Each structure stands twice: as C-alpha cells, then as structure tokens.
Amino acid sequence: MADLDVGALAGALEEAVAGEVRFDRGTRAAYSTDASNFRQVPIGVVLPRTPDDAVAAIAVAREFGAPVLSRGGGTSLAGQCTNTAVVLDFSKYCTELESVDAGARTCVVQPGIVLDVLNRRLAGTKLRFGPEPATHMNCTLGGMIGNNSCGATAQRTGKVVDNVKRLEVLTYDGTRFWCGETSDEEYAEVERHGDKRAAIYRQLRRLRDEYAGEIRRRFPDIPRRVSGYNLDSLLPEHGFDVAGLLVGSESTLVTVLRAELELVPVLPERTLVVLGYPDIATAAGAVPSILPHEPVALEGVDHKLIRDQQIKDMNPRALEELPEGRAFLMVQFAGQSTEEVDDRAHRMLAALHDTEHEADVEFLDDPERENELWQVREAGLGATAHIPGKADTFEGWEDSAVAPDRLGEYLRKLTALYQEFGYASETGPSLYGHFGQGCVHTRIPFDLYTADGVATYRRFMERAADLVASFGGSFSGEHGDGQSRGELLPKMFGEDLVTAFGRLKAVFDPGNRMNPGKVVAPARLDEHLRLGGGWAPADPQDLRFRFPDDGGSFAQAANRCVGVGRCRQHTTNGGEVMCPSYQVTGEEEHSTRGRARLLFEMLDGHGDSPVGDGWRSTEVRDALDLCLSCKGCKTDCPANVDMATYKAEFLSHHYEGRPWRRPRSDFTMGWLPAFAQLVGKLRAGKLVNALTHTPGLARLATLAAGVENREIPRFAGETLQQWFARRPPRGNGARGTVLLWPDTFTGSFHPHIGQAAVRVLEDAGWRVTMPSASVCCGLTWISTGQLGAAKRILTRTVRQLAPHLRDGGLVVGLEPSCTAVFRSDAFELFPGDHDVRRLRAQTVTLAELLTEHSPGYRPPRLDVNAIAQVHCHQHAVLGWDADEQLLKAAGVDAEHLDSGCCGLAGNFGFEKGHLGVSEACAERVLLPRVREAEPGTAVLADGFSCRTQLHQLDSGGREGVHLAELLDFALSKGGPR
Template sequence: MTQVELPDPVIRHPERPDVDLDALTRALRDRVQGEVRFDRGTRAAYSTDASNFRQVPLGVVVPHTPDDAVEALAVAREFGAPVLSRGGGTSLAGQCTNTAVVLDWSKYCTELESVDERARTCVVQPGIVLDELNRQLAGTGLRFGPEPATHMNCTLGGMIGNNSCGATAQRTGKVVDNIARLEVLLADGTRFWCGETTDEEYAELERHGDPRAAIYRQLRRLRDEYAEEIRRRFPDIPRRVSGYNLDSLLPEHHFDVAGLLIGSESTLVTVLRAELKLVPVLPERTLVVLGYRDIATAGDAVPAILPHEPVALEGVDHKLIRDQQIKDMNPQALAEMPEGRAFLMVQFAASTHEEADRQAQTMLDALQDTEHEADVAFLDDPAREHELWQVREAGLGATAHVPGKADTFEGWEDSAVAPERLGDYLRRLSELYQEFGYASDTGPSLYGHFGQGCVHTRIPFDLYTADGVATYRRFMERAADLVAEFGGSFSGEHGDGQSRGELLPKMFGDEIVTAFGRLKAIFDPDDRMNPGKIIAPYRLDENLRLGGDWAPADPQDLHFRFPDDGGSFAQAANRCVGVGRCRQHSTSGSDVMCPSYQVTHEEEHSTRGRARLLFEMLDGHGDSPVHDGWRSTEVRDALDLCLSCKGCKTDCPANVDMATYKAEFLSHHYEGRPWRRPRSDFTMGWLPAVAQIVGRLRAGKVVNALTHTPGLRRLATLAAGVEHREVPLFAGETLQQWFARRGTLADGARGTVLLWPDTFTNTFHPHVGQAAVRVIEDAGWRVTMPLNPLCCALTWISTGQLGAAKRILTRTVRELAPHLRNGGLVVGLEPSCTAVFRSDAYELFPGDQDVRRLRAQTVTLAELLTEHSPGYQPPRLDAKAIAQVHCHQHAIMGWDADEQLLEAAGVDAEHLDSGCCGLAGNFGFEKGHLDVSEACAERVLLPRVRDAAPDTAVLADGFSCRTQLHQLDSGGREGVHLAELLEFGLTKRDAR
C-alpha cells in the first residue's frame, strides 16, 4: 500500500478575506435557489452570536434545500470566500460569528425526512429545531435524547456542530453518542455520508480511490500515528467537548468519522443531513430537590447519587435563586425549594409514575444518615416539576443583567471535570474568583449539569476597559491551568470557538494540538471553513463585542429615561445576550415574543436581530455596516415588523424591551421631518383625539356610515394610509356620556375607585365599561370617572410621537393627581392603556412622584376584585372559556389575578398559548402589515377559537384582540371582556 503522507497543520492566522463582494453576490443570486443577503442590515443582524465576540459577515445565504447549500459553497470556493454554517446562532464561544459567508439553515431546511421506528433512527435536515423534531416524533414514542436549555430554538445542525448535551445527557449522552451517520460537504466540494467504518467497509473504500477514500486513508494514518497520545491526553470524563473528537477514530470506537466531525464547529465540513439515533420516551417523571449548605457540599454528594441512575442531575446555588427572585422569574417554583444555599435537582423517569417515585425514594433512603443527607422537596406534580425545571433552564438569562449587580459574561461558562472531583473543583474555582476580585455575595452564581461534572457560570468580567480585558485574559489562563490540573475539559457543552481555542495546548499538549491542525488540513487545507476558530484561533481577547476600545455614540437627547439601564440607550441596546429565546418555532410555548419571527423566521425580525441592529447603529467599533445613527433605514426596516407587543420585556431572559426601543428610535428617526412619516402614524396615532371629537359631537352614526359604505370605505382607508380593513364602529354614546347621565349609584363601603375611560372602551366598546361599573359596584366599591377628554397617550407612544405623548400624559397625570394623592386606585379595563400607566409612564418620567403613584395604584379589574377586595365572591358562572391574554397584560400585569378570579367564579379557563393576536393596536392596520397580522392570528388563536365548543366563552380583554377576532375568520365567534363575563354572572344570579 502506498505510504500516506499527512499534510502539515493549518497554523496561519486568518486575515480578512479579499473577496469581490459584488461579483460574489451576483454569482450566488444567479446560481443559488434561496435568499442571498449581503445588505447592511442583514450583515449587522448576524454580526455576533451569544458570545463575547463580534465579526461582521460578508453576507448571508438562506438555502431552500441542502443542494442549494452545496451550490453556495461551490460559488464561495470559486471566489475564495470563507464559509460559516450556522444553526440557531446561540453559540457562547464565538463559533457562530465570522467574516465569512454565513449559511443560515433555520428558515427552510427544516425537514424531518424519514423515520425508522424499528431501527430507532430518523433523518433530518440541519435547520430543524429540536423541540419541533420531538413534537413531530411524539406519535412514535421516540425522541432525540440530548436537550440543551435552548431546546425551543436550537437547531440539530447547530447541536451537531457544537456536540451539545443538556440536562438529559445524564441519561442519553452527548450528541456524539446519538448520531448514526452524517452527510457532509467539504470546502472542495467532496460530498459523502459517513459513520462507523468496519475494516471491510474501509477496504471497499480503498478500492474506489476517490476523494473520500483519500480522506479516509489520511484519517487512518492520523489515528495510527497519534493513537497512544490520544488515549493518554483525552480526559476520560462524561463532558469532554473541547477539541476535535480524534478518539472517535480509535478502533474501540469503530473508526467513526461522523463522531469525529461532531463538535467541529463548522471548521471541517458542512453538515447537509444527519441520521439520528432515537431513544424511547419515558413518560413519567419525579423530581427530588436536595438542599445543602453550599454549592461545593452539593457537588460532594453527586457521586453518592449517580449509582441510582437519575435521568438528570442538576445543581444550582443560592445566587442563581436570588437573581431570579430579583427579576421576579419563576416565583411559584422558587417557593418550592427546600432549605439550603445550594440545591441538587435529581430527576427520575420511568414508564410508570410508581416506578419513578420508587427510584427517588430508594435514593433518599440511601442518603439518609450519611454525610450527604439533605433537606428534601419531593415533587411528583408535573406542573410543579416543570416550573422548577424552568429555574434551572433560565440560568443564563437570569444571571446576565440583574438589577444592582454588574453585568456578567460568558467565557468560562461550561468547564467540566470528573463528577467525583466536582466538589473540590468548585472550591478551587471559587477561590480563583476571590483572587481575581470576581467573588462577592452578589458575585457569579455556580450551577450546571453536576451529574456529569459540568459547571455553568457567568462572571462579572470588566470587558469595557483595557485593564479589565487584560484581567479577563489572565483569569482565563489561570482557569485553564486549574481544569488541566483536574484532568477536565475547558468546554463541557458549549465548544471552544474563539473563547477557548487559544488555550487548547494547556489541556491536550502540543502534540495533540498539532494533530488537530493536521486534521483541519485534511478536510480544509485552504482554511475556508469558519477560519480562526479552534485551529489557528483568534486570541480570546480579540474581536470582542465590547472591549477597551468600544466607544458607542450613546445618545443623550432621549425621551424614555431607561431607568434600569442607567439612562443609557447603549446599555439598553446591549441587553441582548443572544440566547435566541425570541426565535420561537413551536406553537406550544407560552411565550408571546416574538410574533413577527414566529411567522417570518427571519433573524432580522426577531428581538435579537433588532437588538443587534440597534447595537450596530451606535457604531462602537467604527466599522459597523449600519450608518446614519437615528436616520438609519436598516434599523427602521427591521423595526417595521415589530408589533410593539412588549412580549420581550417579560419573555426575554435579559428583559429586552423592543417596543420601547422602537418608539424611541422612531421619534428621532422622523424628528424634524414629519413629512417622511407614514400617513398611518397620524391617522392611528391621533385616533384618540379624533375619537374624542366624534364622541363629543355624537357623530358616530355619520362616521360609521361613511366608513362602512363600500366605495367610501376604500377611499377612507386609502386616504388614511392604512390596510383595507374594516374600520371599527363608533358607539352612539360614549362611556363618559353614559356615566354622566347615569351618575354614581353605589355608596361604596370599600371606598372609591376611579375607572379609567380609555379611548377604546369609551368610544368604541362602552358596554365593556358599563359592565365593569356594575361589577365593581357589586363588589362594594363606589365608582368615579373623569369626564374631561383625557388619554394615556398609548397610540402616540407606539407610533414614536413621543413629544406629543409626553404632553398628553403629563396633562392626564395632573388631572388624576388629587385622586392618586389620596391613595385612590385607578382601574384599567384596556390592557394596553393600563400597561402605559404601569410601565411606559414611569419610564418616561421616572422622577415624577405622581407618575410613581399612578404606577403603584393602577390595577386591573381582576386585581381589584382579588387583591383589594377581601372576602369578595364573584358570581358563579360554571362555564368554560378560552382566554386570549393581551400581550401587554402578559408582559406588564400578568394574568395570575384573572386566573384566580375565574377559578373562584367556576370558570374552567384555558389560557391559550397563542402569543400576540397579530393586530397589536395600530400594527395590523398599518400598510404592508396585513399578511403578518393574519399569520400571527392563524398560528394558534383562530384555529383554536374555531374548534371551541359553541358554549365556550372566548375571553379577550384587549380591544385589539376582540377586533382581530371580529374581522378575521373566527367562525363567527366574538371575544368578550372579563367585565362582561362577570356581569353575565350577576344577571344569572339576580334572575334566580
């Protein structure tokens, strides 16, 4: 046999590629069936992942099929352009950011192509999201085992590139343990399926003499030359993710080329398809939470628990719990925790509930009267278990931006050691924090997959100054020495990328790192696949998203004061940590954000994408593709499909508030040039003023006739610059006019409340306000109402007309001040207007005491009747309802009080996981938004309403939600307000 020579390692440092971008773009558009985007906005949106690093891509290709990606790589090869294959873009080590052509698989290449239930395998395209895959597999009783905390938005291609794990890896192992075969593409165009290779299969390959055979010969030579060093230097621990999987080539691992390529972070090949191994679903779960005095003691107990074979064994410390309490995350779950300052969450699973409970009890019996005995919370209620699991999965976001604490960052966020050495490692790591000044009672939390020795943390690195960055580097080097001393892995889950690529010689030694370089040269000798990551890496303090030279143009002439970000718009835009929770694909989640992404699957139309554009708009590095500051058309276009639903304010782990950022941006974007505004900004923004005039003149019938006559209706919508939708009908009498005529009828033993006559209730749906008055009075309150024309300024805020909004809101607050200063409550019926009083007003005027009172004393109807009316019993309804919770209520007020009140009234209410209805105030009426508006409603809301039984009430407190149901195909069903539902109960009661 001919002697095989191994190539020299790839060792050169990558430079910015010299590529004719115009010609490359034209060639891609001519030859690739897919979306080719080299515009400035797209490049900005893809400039970073969830890491500390930033590199602006050359452009983005969104292939329609795997074959389109093959052609895209062929074009890139002809132009000498590097390529980065990207999944969900949530990588924490910088492997998903590069000056390259980015392949984004997540929009179209999402097919589950085949399932073999007998073999327990399936074939998938790389863009399919893990939760969606497991949803489609549900009928088979099988699932893909590894499940990272980002399971709702991570793609299988990204998981393969990263060798992902998650909590379930305690049972199922890493991705490398769950792949049968991969179809891969090399930078030179070589394409083949690979997996384990027997000697017979290898001999057959040799006879072919094709490029694949040449690669396999070199791989075998590489294995033979380095086999003993691989066995000696590769840590024998469950969570070795750092480095390339050279151990997969060893005979004991059956020369598994697919296993070798897993975790290679797009630096060796592009994965086109994958054949996955599946595991049976264990339907019954039992969770035991063990409380210990500190996190290291909890780590000490892990070896005693492992013999009982839990399917997950997670650790969290009291700091993670405290951070979530500060941010009011998972409050019900946190109340379930046992005593202690550190906790192990031990989950057992079986085919029966009794078997899962038995396993848990056996473990507890074994721990009793030992040094590892703990305070115990034994949970076998699925709802409680899910809530507690949310505590652990929320770790990254919960620790990113905590009020009163320094920002924390990744970098050393997933180191791993042998589980039996975990306690000692945690002690030494804590000492290292102390030495570098990172430790304090408010310092970094420690948590992670303790059953496999993997430790997660975010550290308050100072990445804003040169000295801070230098200290970060010294810490990383010392931490790497510590893990190497423990025989561990720098990465136990998130990969090396740029964060740890430079440090690999400390873990593996120079000889193995040389072997890594030779492996890279076998697959990618020209260094075109994700250059600068793992091999010949950029320095860990290079290409930082922040860094000592970050100098953003932080605007000072702001309307919103951003009190949670120190008054800084730059810090607000920097809130996004890139975990991609906004990239929700499933229709079974409880998140509202991000409606436009849910229907477009466009990065630019996710909360994360918009945050990236705003960050780039501030041009902190001087090379941003987004220019013109507040005048940026790229940012305007990205924000155009933001529904201002405020879902991200609550659902985003970092509490990014894109609705507020959008309003601030639009205000400055059109400042001094109102003629550039869309006409709908004026017609929808000034709607409350028009409505007040119509109501005062009692001209509703005339306006209704004009706007609902077919020909005139079309002219009216054209003139207003809005979509051709039905214009809501004005009421013949406003709520204020009805109340002035009716007067106050109840004495109010409980006191007096002010019912806020918002524009939508007052002029369009006064029957809702009338119902509320009756219900509130029945509860023992005296109702009062301002009769002057007032407004919360919601529509001016949402259209970014903030100067007018502040004037209008100031007038309203002064009018309400006497009632507020007497301690009176304000009851809001329209959730969006109530949210202005509870949130926006404070963020515009954080120092105004009357605004602070308004924020504290504004309540929803349900909050009034549950929290402020002790002993109140609502009328019995004994009915069923489905509830479309308004997105602003979800984000600001929550629905807990409503749920409690409905339960007390005997209403079996299902809270729909439908997110935003899609109308979102003015959004669904604005030109060019109708398709997105309808698509949002069709995801869950409309199908669920159509399928509901005729006697099921459709509860929708939001005027927008009721309007959307009325105007779209809802099967003739109309939404009702909570006040109307309760009034119906009063009518039934009084009729008895």
C-alpha cells in the same frame, strides 16, 4: 480577503442559489455576533432552500475563495457562530424530518430543524432525540452537531456524538459523502474507489495510528469532554467513526447536509427530588453518592442563581417549591410507571439518610410543578445576565467540566480563583450546571469595557485553564471552544495533540476556508470582542424614554441582548408571546435578537458598523417595521429586552425634524384618541360610521388614512363618559371610591364594557368615579414613536389624576394596553415624577381590584367554559394570575391559550404592508382554536385589538368578550355566589 470581489460573489450566489442571498447592510449587522463575547461582520448571508442549495452556495464560495460558516440557531457561547465569512443559515428552510425508522430507532433530518420541532414530530413513535440543551425550543440539530451539545438529559443519553449514526457532509473542495462507523471491510471498499473520500479516509487512518497513544493518554476520561476535535472517535475501540470525529467540529472541517440520528424511547413517567445543602461545593460532593441510582438528570444550582431570578421576578411559583438551603441538587428519575420512578427516588433518599450527604428534601411528582422548577435551571443563562444593581456578567469560562467525583473540590478552587481576581462577592457569580456529569456553568462579571479589564479577563482565563487541566478536566463540557477557548487548548491537550488538530484541519480544509480562526490557529481570546477597551458607541443623550433600568443609557439597553435566542422559538409555551413576527417570517432580523443586534450596530461602537447611520438608519427602521410592539419580549426574554420601547424611541428620533417622511398611518392611528374625542363631543359617531362603512367610501377612507383595507372600527353613539355623567351614583360604596379609567378604546368604541364594569364594581361595594374631562394615556402616540406629544398628553393626564392618587385612590384599567402605560411606560418616561410613581403603584386591573383589594368578595357564579386570549401587554406587564383566580372563583373553566399575539397589536395590523403578518399571527393558534371550540364556550379577550381581530377575521362567527361582561352577565342572571 482584501481582494475579494464581494459584489461579484453576491451576484454569482444569486444566480446559483434557489434560496435567499442577503448581502445587505441590515442582514450583515443582524448576523454580526452570536451569544458570545465576540463580533465579526459577515461578508453576506445565504439561506439555502435545500441541502443541495447549500452545495451550490459553497461551490460559488470556493470559486471566489470566500470563507464559509454554517450556522444553526446562532446561540453559541464561544464565538464559533460569528466570522467574516459567507454565513449559511439553514434554520429557515432546511428544516425537514426526511424519514423515520421506528424499528431501528433512527431518523434522518436536515440541519435546520429545531430540536423541539423534531421531538414533536416524533411524538407518535414514542421516540425522541436524547440530548436536550436549555435552548431546546430554538436550537437546531445542525448547531447541536456542530457544538456536540448535551443538556441535562445527557445524564441518560450522552452527548450528541453518542447519538449520531451517520452524517452526510460536504468539504470545501466539493467532496460529498455519508460517513459513520467504518469497519475494516467498509474501509477497504472506500479505499477501492480511490477518490477524494478515499484520500481523506487514508489520511485519517494514518493520523489515528500516529497519535493513538497520545490520544488515549491526554484525552480526559470524563463524561463531558467537548473541547478539541474528537480524534478519539477514530480509535479502533470506537469503530473508526468519521461522523463522530466531525461532531463538535464547529463548521471548521465540513458542512453538515443531513444527519441520521439515533433515537431513544420516551419515558412517560418522572419524578423530581430537590435536595437542599448549605453550599454549592457540599452539594457537589453528594453527586457521587447519587449517581449509582441512575437518575436521568442531575442538576445543581446555587442560591445566587435563585436570588438573581427573584430579583428579576422569574419563575416565582417554582422558587417557592425549593427546600431549605443555599445550594440545590435537582435529581430526576424517569421510567414506565409512577411506582417505578418513586421507588427509585425513595431508595436514593434512604441511601443518603444518616450520611454526610443527607439533605433537606422536596419531593415532586406533579408534572406541572416539576416543569416550573425545571425552568429555574433552564433560565440560568438569562437569569444571570443584566441583574439590576449588579455588574454585567459574561461568558468565557462558562462551561468547564471535571470528573463528577472531583466536582466539589474543583468548585472550591474555582471560587478561590474568583476571589483572587476580584470577581467573587455575595452578589455573584452564580454556579450551576450538569453536576451529574461534572459540568459547571457560570457567568462572570468580567470588565470587558476597559483595556485593564480585558487584560485581567485574559489572565483569569489562562489561570482557570491551568486549574481545569490540573484536574484532568475539559475547558468545555458542551458549548465548544470557538474563540473563547481555542487559544488555550495546548494547556489541556499538549502541543503534540494540538499539532494533530492542525493536521486534521488540513485533511478536510487545507486552505483554511471553513470558519477560520476557530479551534485551529484560533484568534486570540481577547480579539474581535463585541465590547472591549476600544468600544465607543455613540450613546445618545437626548432620549425621550429615560431607561431607568439601564442607567439612562440607550447603548446599555441595546446591549441587553445576550443572544440566547429565546425569541426564535417556533411555538409559544406556557402562554409566552415572544416573538410573533419571527414565528411568522422565520427571519433573524424579525426576531427580538436580530433587532437588538441592529440597534447595537447602529451605535457604531467599533467604527466599522454596516449600519452606522445612527437614528436615520433605514436598515434599523425596516427591521423594526414588523415589530408588533407587543412587549412580549419585556417578560419572555430572559434579559428583558423591551423592543417595543426601543422601537418607539428609535421612531421618535428617526422622524425628528422631518414629519413629512412619516407614514400617514402614524397620524391617523397615532392621533386616533384626539379624533375620537372630537367625534364624541359632536356626537357624530353614526355619521362617521356611515361614511366609513359605505361601500366605495370605506375604501376611500382607508386609502386616505394610509392603512390596510380593513374594516374601520365603529364609533359608539354615546361615549362611556357621557353615559356615566347622566347616570346617578349607585351602590353603598362600603369599600371606598375607585376611579375607572375611560380609555379611548373602551370609551369611544366599546362603552358597554365600561358600563358592565361600573355595575360589577358597584355590586362589589365600590363607589365609582370617572374623569369628566377628555383624558388619554398617550398609548397610540407612544406606539407610533410620537413621544413628544405622548409626554405632553401623559403629563396633562397625570395632573388631572393627581388629587385622586395623592389621596391613595386606586385607578382601575379595563384596556390592558392603556393600563400597561400607567404601570410601565409612564414611569420609564418620567421616572422621577412622584405622581407618576403613584400612578404606577395604584393602577390595577379589574381582576386585581376584586381579588387583592376587595376582601371577602365572591363573584357571581357562571359555571361555563372559556378560552382566554390574554392581551400581550397584560402578559408582559400586568400579569393574568388575578384573572385566573377570579375566573376560577366564578366557576369558569378557562383555558389560557398558547396563542401568543393576536396579530392586530393596536395600530400594527392596520398599517400598510402588515396585513399578511397580522393574519398569519392570528392563524397560528388563536383562530383555529376559537373555530373548534364547543358551542357555548366563552371567548375571553380583554384587549380591544384581540376582540377586533376576532370580529374581522374568520373566527367562525364568535366574538370576544371582556371579563367585565362575563361578570355582569352573571349578575344579570342573578347567579349564586
């Protein structure tokens, strides 16, 4: 590698490849790790546009002798997706479903297609690809093939290897062919050609014949054996299946160009039975009694996983559905009718009755409730990482598997091993997994920060491997070996079969250029660690935000990302927001994960980072440029990465001492509240509007402001505070006094919303007060990273609100982004300030005030349909449950759009270079859904940004309305309560 001419390699790839060739420092940093404990900075990254493009890329790599790593969604937990190699990322362009044969129940796909996308495209055939890992929303089929993935549905459909008919593959030397099961006649035909493919097949048959006895003797006969190479697929009883052999080979043998997949019928009806047991080993002991009833999924979770989710406020409604117990089995039945699946569930329960396996039972056949509970299990990896008040947990021994009838015994011994090594406590680690197939997942509080901790981690891994081997189990049940477990394979298979693995590697890749150091001749399990005893990041001490959930450490905050890739989903689900820029661009650097990796590398903990320029890093700045600061990741990311806060902190330091380098829009947009206050005091709104909306002058205004050529929002002629000051108090104030917060956007641009809110609040029995002085939450300064000014402004605001707060008064926010500052950002800037803490606790939304603090309140009836674009900050910080409850009580049938971010996101959509992304975000779901809505359907949009985006883009002439306007409209009509 030392003599590799990287510049010449990059140039040759750019000439040969139609796709994108990225050898820049930012891209290399973003791809330096996967979801594992390991880190290796790639040589460069290629995004092929077609499978043929990948062939061209490998030809160039071969010319230079450069190693190659094919990567899917980058969520591997064992280190197989990180290497000092040319990384081929198929996930941006090679995403086609090329053909479907519904009669044969097969389809042909390119390797970059995401599983959920594939199954959506297959929906019309009533078929689907069976295996479904927890990362189904972002894992690619190529990655699943590389890992031999499974998921909960493997209880019914088996592993990926059981669902692949043929593969089109490419070896490093350029040999390209389709492969699958091979009859003797087909083998003879291959041999007849006498080409490189024939040589490969000949060597494979010799290898099979030589090791057949040892394969049958040493390969674990269990449902979840994923460790090692699939030499058993070559046995006559498996049809000399070369495709099966290559599944799970982790890019160490070939590059997969296409796959012909076997599909299974969709079972439309399902029911879920949740069984509660006193402990996880007892729950596991019940598995053999349940399996004869043929559930399609049989999952186990312990009380520690439940507790971790409660601490992180994940899936709260679902957790309420659980039966009594400290461990749970989730047993799902599926079929063609409700009667069929319910009958099978009842027969299982009857069989368990009056046996030692009888349990407390929760029976669910409501799909919505089932999905909520299923999310409890799928959230396992993220839920057990970075728990407040607990040590960090890590993968490594997160994927072991044994025979299901020995699972209870194994869990008892594994728990004893935890105790022996000091890893066990009441707070962790949790145990969960695919219990119906004996597969156990966990994250362990390894100390990967010190040399002694790493040494203890190694000793534990060796002992755990001995334990599983003694059970005839597998080190990996679905995640693969990679670097975590490759070194341990002799304990499981013996030296002879490990030698066979090496010989197999030599058949396909004699020069060891395909993902070297994984599975065969692996790097040590304590080598190339992302952390490790030598990790010494430059952890800044002069932070503006205090990062209270990360011990005040920016390094720990940047290290939050566990690589699960939830931010790389291609559609939003259940109202999720994260990550709008990735959904538009498909770029790793524009995902929350990619940006977190860059921030981690920026701190240069290993001294070899490609972006080791600290706060001045242009690569980090460029990656953060398309972050919309939507805060969706704060809630949607299972590790609660808050990229909006990280971006603000970074920008504050990046431009410190050199304000002239800031974009002009930082000043025009960041200081907008100050300008708005001046316009209001001078009552100059009409004059400013005339200047900014006159053709010619309007364009000059946007050029001078350094913003996109968009319509500048119109100022109101009278601010909300001016209107309120001249209006006498009304209402009896029977419920007390509440302070209505006059945020800049409501107060200076849309005061009619504040006026409506005052009328609604007074009607509900509240006396309304409002600050008379100029006040601001500092939001625009925060979002542009001008945190010094933001802290000064916020300090003045809190000082003015302090008397009201100390008397226990509530503050009602109408603009979600400003309300979220009081509920989140202010505390993170001033965690020790008692008035800030009061502000955090006593700030409520309009809906929260009317539902949670106004007992007996009944809203006026509206009886209309509505579609709701929930503001990103409301989703991430405030929640929409109270709004949903209030709307329902008012007779509003509201559809919560799965639209994600509207794309304007405060200042983002106005900033130079962002218009395309801003419009693309809106066109994904929001604008099409608004255009197709029935006449008379209200478009509910509490956020000023959302309403502005709807007003300025093609929304079919529809305007967004605030909740306060809806309720005020009902009042004006005198609707019944």
